[in-house]
Every structure is written in C-alpha cells, then in structure tokens.
Amino acid sequence: MPLLGGARPPIAALLALLLAVAGATALVLGDRDRAGTDTAVLGSQQRVAEDGALSLRASLDESVTDLQRAAALFAGPEPVAADTALDKLGKVYNKWRGTAVIDPVDGTLLAARGENIPLAPLLKDVKGATGAGNAGKDGKSAGPGELTAPAPQLVRLRSGETRMLVTAPLRGGDRPRLLVASGTLNVPGISTGENRSLLVVDSAGTVLASDGPPVARTSWAKQAARTAASNFTRTPEPGGHPGASGHLMARTGGGDSGDRRTAVGYAAAGRAPGENSPAGGLGLSVITSVKVTGDPAAVRTQAFGLVAAGVLLVLALVVTWVLMRTVQRPLLQLYLESRRLGRGELDRPVRRFRGREPARIGAALESLRRQSLGERPTRTGRARGGFGTRGTVIVCGVLLLAWAAPLLLLLNRAGGSVTVPKQLVEDQRRRTDTAADRVRKALNEGWADVASVAQIVGAGTKGTKNDKDAGSGDAKDAAKDTAADRTVLETTLREHPRYRAVYVLDGDGKVVARAGASPRHPAGRKPYPDSVAQLNTSGKEPAVAAYAAVPDGNGRTVVGEYDPQFLVSMVTRPGLGQVWLVDKKHRVIAADRQHGFRAFSKLPGGHLDSLAAKARKDSDGKAVLHRSARSASLAAAAPFTGGGAVKGLEWQVVSEQPTSWLKLPEYTAERHTMLAGLLGVTAAVACLGWLHIIVIRPLRSLADKAEALAAGDRKTVLFPQHHDEVGAVVRNLELIRQRLARPSGRN
Incomplete structure (x- = not known):
C-alpha cells in the first residue's frame, strides 16, 4: 500500500x-427581500447624523474655546473693565445671546450685555468650584489664579428653549471675575425638507432642539439616544465620527405597509477616550429621520x-x-x-x-x-x-x-443603469451642503479669532501711533508694543492649529511682527479689508488668510494664514466619496485626504463643472445622478451661504461618489x-x-x-x-x- x-x-x-x-x-445569491435599498438608505442616514454630530460638537467646542481665549487675551497686570471686555467681545463675536461678568465670590453681576443669563445654576457650581479658599480671613480674594471655571452646562428656560452656558476666568487685578456667555443650542447646519426631521437630544432622549416636520413618535428617539450615549469603542476613520452611531428602521403606523416606515440615523456628539472636547461631556446626540415610501426593490438572483x-x-x-x-x-x-x-x-x-x-x-x-x-x-x-x-x-x-x-x-x-433611490441623491446634496457650511463656519471663526487678536493688538497702539512728533520715549514704547504684539501672535499661533502663520501688517503691507511660517501676503500690496481672502491662484500650495484691521491702528492689520491641511481636514468626510473645495473659477483649493489633490487643478469632469456653475447661479446646493455607459455616480455642489467674512470668496464644496460604493441590491448581487x-x-x-x-x-x-x-x-x-x-x-x-x-x- x-x-x-x-x-x-x-x-x-x-x-x-x-x-x-x-x-x-x-x-x-439568494433573494434578499426588503433589504437592499433599505440598507443603503439607512447607512446614508447614519452618515448624515454623524456629520451633524461632528458639526454640533465642533460648534459648541468653538464657542467654549473662543470665550476662553478671549478672556485670556484680556489678562494683564491691570484689570480690564468689565464693560470694556464685553464691548470688545461683542464687536468680534455675535454668536452669544447674552454675556456677563460676575464676581464668583458673592455672585455680584458686574456687567451684562444681551439677554438675561440664568445665573442661579451657574453660581452654585462656581461656589462649589471656588470654595472657601478663594477668600482670605480679611474677606479679600486669594487671587484669580485659583479660580476654576465650571464646565459648560445646559440650562432650560421657562420658554422651553435650551441655552448652553460657557464660562472663563477673567484674570487681572487682585479679585477674581468670571466671564459668562449663553448661546442657543441650535440643530446642526443640515438642510431639512418636508420628509426629514432633525433632533438634538440629551442622554435621556429629551428633545432639546429640532428642525423639519414634527415627529409623531419619539420612542425610537429615546432608544437611539440611549444607544448613542454608550461607550466609545471604535477607532474613527480620518475625519470620521469617533464614537457611537448607528441606524434603525422605525415603524410609525404598525403593520407591514411600506408607506409607514421611517429611516433613522443617530450619532453621539461626545468625545472619544483621551480626546479634549469641552462639549463632549454634555451627553448630546443628533438624530435624523426620513420617511421611506414604497417597498425597496430586491434583485432576484x-x-x-x-x-x-x-x-x-x-x-x-x-x-x-x-x-x-x-x-x-x-x-x-x-x-x-x-x-x-x-x-x-x-x-x-x-x-x-x-x-x-x-x-x-x-x-x-x-x-x-x-x-x-x-x-x-x-x-x-x-x-x-x-x-x-x-x-x-x-x-x-x-x-x-x-x-x-x-x-x-x-x-x-450592475453597470450604469442601476436603480438609485432619490433619497440617496438628496442625502448627497445635504451632506455636501453640511460640509460647505462646516468650512464656511470654520473660516469665519478663524476670522473672528484674528479680529479678537486685533482688538488686543490695538490696545497698545492708541495714543502713540498717530503722534508725528513722538520722541525717543515713544520709540521705546513702540518697540515694547511690537514685542508685546509678537507675544500675542505666538500665543495665538500656539493655541490655534488652523493657522500656519500669524502676523501684523502696517498700512503699506509691510510685516511689522509675525509668528510662524513666512508670510505670503503679496509684496507691495496694502492689506485686504476685513475678510477672508485668497492670496494666490497658482502654485504648489493655496494661500488663504483672514484679515482684521486693528482699531485705531493707523492702517495696521492682523493676518492669520490658514494651514492647507486645516482645509483638507474640513472637507474630509467618510462616506461622501471624493470631495473638493473649489474657488469661484472651479480651481481646487483642497480635497479629502483619501484622494489627495493638485492645487488649482480643474475638477475631474465636465459634469462637475456644469453642476458647480448651476449651484453658483442659483445660490443653492444641487445634486444629480450622473450616468455613463458603465458606471453611475452621485454628484453634488454646495456654495457658501450665510455671509460672514468669507462672503467675497464665492467658494463651493463639490463631491462625487460612485454608486458602486453604495450598498444597493444590484451592487450587492454583483459582489456576491x-x-x-x-x-x-x-x-x-x-x-x-x-x-x-x-x-x-x-x-x-x-x-x-x-x-x-x-x-x-x-x-x-x-x-x-x-x-x-x-x-x-x-x-x-x-x-x-x-x-x-x-x-x-x-x-
């Protein structure tokens, strides 16, 4: 054998x-009844909710850090008057419904602007944070350095509206003060329609803000909130959502009828382990829901x-x-x-x-x-x-x-004749619109930060810059002011990773103080007016900067140049396909990390140029299902809307996603x-x-x-x-x- x-x-x-x-x-290759199209639509709703959660958390975090940085800029050996601090804050930022300066020891209101801030719950936390150690035996404060601002918190008004209270220690002098701001808790910048609802809920499922048609039943909202509030266990994709998210199919009318179903996506606006996010501890979640009509098609295999x-x-x-x-x-x-x-x-x-x-x-x-x-x-x-x-x-x-x-x-x-639900085309437009809104807000926030720096830089220029007969003493004071300006610029650059360089220009465009990389302001050109400007239209790297004039600064302007990688991070969104940030002539300024880009190149397709031109003409987001002989793709374009410092840029966000990346039944059958x-x-x-x-x-x-x-x-x-x-x-x-x-x- x-x-x-x-x-x-x-x-x-x-x-x-x-x-x-x-x-x-x-x-x-067996039939999958009622599965194919539902899976694609549900996955899309989850992505929409993740976009909303990231946008909400980023907006709240920006509000917290803006107030803290603004308060830090007012720090000095001499205390800044409470009214002066609030006036300067109001000139730069208009995001808060109300601002105030309080004495944390006895709760005295020192100054206020805007709507009345509900201070009762805040003062309780402030007293608990400061404790008896902040006041000595003689009743005087032990120093502002020992004051710890409480974490951001949500307060429910009698009208039913929700406010987020943000605090920051206002240092200077021998007595602690607390800068307080209240902001409206708005839903993320996702466009809604007659079929889509958007909710912001807390960990208990209580609706704090909403947009779109009212939701008849919220039992699934509570279920989604509980799931979204669970622990973070996954590693996020580049630019992706770091925490709990998911989707579910809710039935609002009972039975098996296909016209009573609602696709729900949810995502927690929390923070991952080790991540620093002031708003991540509020326990908020974003839930989006859209009605699904008709039975999903199933490919018979x-x-x-x-x-x-x-x-x-x-x-x-x-x-x-x-x-x-x-x-x-x-x-x-x-x-x-x-x-x-x-x-x-x-x-x-x-x-x-x-x-x-x-x-x-x-x-x-x-x-x-x-x-x-x-x-x-x-x-x-x-x-x-x-x-x-x-x-x-x-x-x-x-x-x-x-x-x-x-x-x-x-x-x-599947080829290019695959059946794509209209809901997916709409979701591509909405997500592109959200990405454009995210970039617009980030650029505007950057300009606001530069404007706040200009307020501080301008404080040292009054009384000396306009004196033509200034002597040697004034020259020494000017040198001290320049050194102080440089310190402010270095602090700003260190605390704001969105910039590659921060510098001060005089009225003729000459750099008088700077921090970071070499300035790319055009030589010999006077500073741009207060706005976000595009500095070049060719070259290896796009140059974009925020300009803010120094008040009473004799033409001096503070400039913050954005890091190109910051723009890349803004347009990187998983599940959106290829994403480009383009200027008014459709030249690429930035693109998502996965696909990369060549600066100032054209969009890869005439249909994308046509779509971008149509979106600019109508000033509204557009989306189409583009078909070719062998493939199909979802394409969308969304211009910047809402004004602000970026109003003159006329930029757009353009995206394209092959339908083969979607979980449609035809492609599922093809892959199987x-x-x-x-x-x-x-x-x-x-x-x-x-x-x-x-x-x-x-x-x-x-x-x-x-x-x-x-x-x-x-x-x-x-x-x-x-x-x-x-x-x-x-x-x-x-x-x-x-x-x-x-x-x-x-x-």
Missing part, C-alpha cells in the same frame, strides 16, 4: 471545496444562484471522476505492478495503461520484466498511450475556469456573484496546482527515469522525492535496478 499523500488529498480537497463553493453560491450551483456541482463530479480515472487509479496500478516486479514475480506480463505517462511507465516495466528473464535491453521509442496527465489537469482547470470566469467578470453586472467566481477560481487553481506540483511533475520525471532504466542505464541510482504513490514506484524501480546490476544479471 502506498503511504498517505500523492493524488488522493488534492483530488479529495478539490471535490470538497467545489461542493462548498456550490453551496455558498446558492446561499449568497435565487434562480440564477441555483442554476450556477447546479452546474458547478455537475462539473465537480465530472472533474473528480476524470482525475480519479486518469491519475489516481493508474498510479495505484503502477504501484502494484512495480511492487510485483520488485519482488521477482515475473510470470505475468505488465498490463497496458491508458494515458501517456502511465503507458510509458508500463511499457518500461514490461521491458524490465523481460530483461529480468534474460532478454537484452533495447532502446525503443516512447510509448504513446494517449492524452498526457498534464493535459488532463489543464482541461479540468479550463472547465472549472469556464464556470468561474463569467461569474467573476461578466454576469450580474464575483465572490462566487473568485472562490471557484481559488479552489481550482489551488487544488489543481497542488496536484500538478506533487503528482504530475514527479510522474513525468518518473516516466523518463523508467525508460532510461529499461534502455540499459544501470548506474543512475533512483530515490523517491515524496512518500506517496510515485515515490513507491521509484523505490520498486530501484530494487529492479539493483537486481539487474548484479553480475549474474538475474535472481
């Missing part, structure tokens, strides 16, 4: 794998899958039978014949074999049997017993590949079909390649050695390479060679 190995394992493995592939084909599986099953049985008849059985018979001759049983002739290599080896064994009986060795031509074993394996491989290749390359192709074909190719190549390497090649080599031995070669020692059927035949041939090589020539 031959040892385990040889032809049996690869043939058995091939049969088992092909049967498994046939079963998997019938399984994965069950019959196709059963037919494909049946064909593969027949091919598996045929290929296995052929390999057993042409490879495995001849090998076993050759082993038995060679063992008989090796034992000296020479009375029966060697049987004839079919197949080229078995026939050659059988003819050589018959010649060796006759030589053992006393005949002289004679050189004869090769025996031609028919088709070779290598050819048999190739034919079997071709048969299996003929089944797998069409599945992998041709069948069930390709998977079945790939599995078939893998099984055929692996097992037939295994058979060729382990059996076929040694068998062909064995045929050459057997014919050489029959022709009279008695010096070449034969030894097996593997302990299998071929190796057993080689060992028997070596016994025959040793017997024939003895002087007597016979037993």
Whole structure:
C-alpha cells in the first residue's frame, strides 16, 4: 500500500471545496427581500447624523474655546473693565445671546450685555468650584489664579428653549471675575425638507432642539439616544465620527405597509477616550429621520444562484471522476505492478495503461520484466498511450475556469443603469451642503479669532501711533508694543492649529511682527479689508488668510494664514466619496485626504463643472445622478451661504461618489456573484496546482527515469522525492535496478 499523500488529498480537497463553493453560491445569491435599498438608505442616514454630530460638537467646542481665549487675551497686570471686555467681545463675536461678568465670590453681576443669563445654576457650581479658599480671613480674594471655571452646562428656560452656558476666568487685578456667555443650542447646519426631521437630544432622549416636520413618535428617539450615549469603542476613520452611531428602521403606523416606515440615523456628539472636547461631556446626540415610501426593490438572483450551483456541482463530479480515472487509479496500478516486479514475480506480463505517462511507465516495466528473464535491453521509442496527465489537469482547470470566469467578470453586472433611490441623491446634496457650511463656519471663526487678536493688538497702539512728533520715549514704547504684539501672535499661533502663520501688517503691507511660517501676503500690496481672502491662484500650495484691521491702528492689520491641511481636514468626510473645495473659477483649493489633490487643478469632469456653475447661479446646493455607459455616480455642489467674512470668496464644496460604493441590491448581487467566481477560481487553481506540483511533475520525471532504466542505464541510482504513490514506484524501480546490476544479471 502506498503511504498517505500523492493524488488522493488534492483530488479529495478539490471535490470538497467545489461542493462548498456550490453551496455558498446558492446561499449568497439568494433573494434578499426588503433589504437592499433599505440598507443603503439607512447607512446614508447614519452618515448624515454623524456629520451633524461632528458639526454640533465642533460648534459648541468653538464657542467654549473662543470665550476662553478671549478672556485670556484680556489678562494683564491691570484689570480690564468689565464693560470694556464685553464691548470688545461683542464687536468680534455675535454668536452669544447674552454675556456677563460676575464676581464668583458673592455672585455680584458686574456687567451684562444681551439677554438675561440664568445665573442661579451657574453660581452654585462656581461656589462649589471656588470654595472657601478663594477668600482670605480679611474677606479679600486669594487671587484669580485659583479660580476654576465650571464646565459648560445646559440650562432650560421657562420658554422651553435650551441655552448652553460657557464660562472663563477673567484674570487681572487682585479679585477674581468670571466671564459668562449663553448661546442657543441650535440643530446642526443640515438642510431639512418636508420628509426629514432633525433632533438634538440629551442622554435621556429629551428633545432639546429640532428642525423639519414634527415627529409623531419619539420612542425610537429615546432608544437611539440611549444607544448613542454608550461607550466609545471604535477607532474613527480620518475625519470620521469617533464614537457611537448607528441606524434603525422605525415603524410609525404598525403593520407591514411600506408607506409607514421611517429611516433613522443617530450619532453621539461626545468625545472619544483621551480626546479634549469641552462639549463632549454634555451627553448630546443628533438624530435624523426620513420617511421611506414604497417597498425597496430586491434583485432576484435565487434562480440564477441555483442554476450556477447546479452546474458547478455537475462539473465537480465530472472533474473528480476524470482525475480519479486518469491519475489516481493508474498510479495505484503502477504501484502494484512495480511492487510485483520488485519482488521477482515475473510470470505475468505488465498490463497496458491508458494515458501517456502511465503507458510509458508500463511499457518500461514490461521491458524490465523481460530483461529480468534474460532478454537484452533495447532502446525503443516512447510509448504513446494517449492524452498526457498534464493535459488532463489543464482541461479540468479550463472547465472549472469556464464556470468561474463569467461569474467573476461578466454576469450580474450592475453597470450604469442601476436603480438609485432619490433619497440617496438628496442625502448627497445635504451632506455636501453640511460640509460647505462646516468650512464656511470654520473660516469665519478663524476670522473672528484674528479680529479678537486685533482688538488686543490695538490696545497698545492708541495714543502713540498717530503722534508725528513722538520722541525717543515713544520709540521705546513702540518697540515694547511690537514685542508685546509678537507675544500675542505666538500665543495665538500656539493655541490655534488652523493657522500656519500669524502676523501684523502696517498700512503699506509691510510685516511689522509675525509668528510662524513666512508670510505670503503679496509684496507691495496694502492689506485686504476685513475678510477672508485668497492670496494666490497658482502654485504648489493655496494661500488663504483672514484679515482684521486693528482699531485705531493707523492702517495696521492682523493676518492669520490658514494651514492647507486645516482645509483638507474640513472637507474630509467618510462616506461622501471624493470631495473638493473649489474657488469661484472651479480651481481646487483642497480635497479629502483619501484622494489627495493638485492645487488649482480643474475638477475631474465636465459634469462637475456644469453642476458647480448651476449651484453658483442659483445660490443653492444641487445634486444629480450622473450616468455613463458603465458606471453611475452621485454628484453634488454646495456654495457658501450665510455671509460672514468669507462672503467675497464665492467658494463651493463639490463631491462625487460612485454608486458602486453604495450598498444597493444590484451592487450587492454583483459582489456576491464575483465572490462566487473568485472562490471557484481559488479552489481550482489551488487544488489543481497542488496536484500538478506533487503528482504530475514527479510522474513525468518518473516516466523518463523508467525508460532510461529499461534502455540499459544501470548506474543512475533512483530515490523517491515524496512518500506517496510515485515515490513507491521509484523505490520498486530501484530494487529492479539493483537486481539487474548484479553480475549474474538475474535472481
């Protein structure tokens, strides 16, 4: 008996794998009723909610950090008057409904602007934070350095509106003061419609803000809020949502009717472990819901899958039978014949074999049997017993590949005629609009930060810059002011990663103080008016800067140049496809990290240019389903709206996402079909390649050695390479060679 190995394992493995592939084909190509389109729409709602959560958290965090940085800029040896601080704050930022300065020790209101701020819950936390240690025995404050501002908190007004209270210590002088601002908790900047609702809820599911049509039932909102408030466990994609998010299909009318379903997406506006987000501890979540009308289409592939599986099953049985008849059985018979001759049983002739290599080896064994009986060795031509074993394996491989290749390359192709729900096109527009709003707000916030720096820089310029007869003392004061300005600029650059450089220009455009990289303001050009300006239209890197004039500064202007990577981070949104930030002539200023960009290049497609031109003309976001012969894509363009410092830029955000990236039923069927074909190719190549390497090649080599031995070669020692059927035949041939090589020539 031959040892385990040889032809049996690869043939058995091939049969088992092909049967498994046939079963998997019938399984994965089954119909998926009410699943395909729902999955794509639900996934899109989850992405919309994630965009909203990131936008909400970024907006709240920016409000907190803006107030803290503004308060830090007022710090100095001499206290800034409370009214002066609020007036300067109001000139730069208009995001807060009300501002105030209070004495945290006794709760005295020192100054206020805007609406009345509910201070009662805040003062309770402030007293708990400051404690008795802030006042000495003489009743005086122990110093503002010991004052700790409480974390941001939400306050519910009697009118039902929700306010976020933000605090920051206002340092300076010998008595602590607290700067307080209240802001409206608004829903994120996602456009809604007659079918979409947007909610901001707390961890208990209480609706704090909403937009769109009213929601009839909120039980699913509470369920989504509880899920979104769970622990953060996943690593975010670049620019993606770091925490809990998901989707669900809510039924608002009961029953199975397709017109009573609501697709819900939710995402927590919290912070990941180790992430610094002041607003992340508020326990807020964003929930978006959209009505789903009609039953989702399902691609019918069950019959196709059963037919494909049946064909593969027949091919598996045929290929296995052929390999057993042409490879495995001849090998076993050759082993038995060679063992008989090796034992000296020479009375029966060697049987004839079919197949080229078995026939050659059988003819050589018959010649060796006759030589053992006393005949002289004679050189004869090769025996031609028919088709070779290598050819048999190739034919079997071709048969299996003929089944797998069409599945992998041709069948069930979705092409460009795939059915795409209108909801996905609308979601592409909404997400692009949200991205544009996010970039616009970030640029405006950057300008506001620069404007706040200009307020501080301007404080040291009054009374000296306009005095033409200033003497040496004034020159020294000016030098001190420049050094102080540089310190403010360095602090601003360190605390604002959005800038690559911050500097001060005089009225002629000359840099008088700077921090960071080399300024790229055009040489010889006067400063731009208060705005965000595009400094170049060509080159390797786009230059964008925020300009804010110094009050009473004799033309001096503070400039903050944005880091190009900051713009890239603003437009990087997972699940939105390729995203570009373009200027008014459709030149690329930034693009998402995944695809990269070449500065000031054109958009990759005439349809995108046309879409951007139409969106600019109508001043509204546009989206289309662009089809070509072999593919389709969702394209959207959204211009900057809402004004602010970026009003003159006329920039847009353009996005395009191939529909093949969506979880639509046609593409699911295509991927499953390709998977079945790939599995078939893998099984055929692996097992037939295994058979060729382990059996076929040694068998062909064995045929050459057997014919050489029959022709009279008695010096070449034969030894097996593997302990299998071929190796057993080689060992028997070596016994025959040793017997024939003895002087007597016979037993």
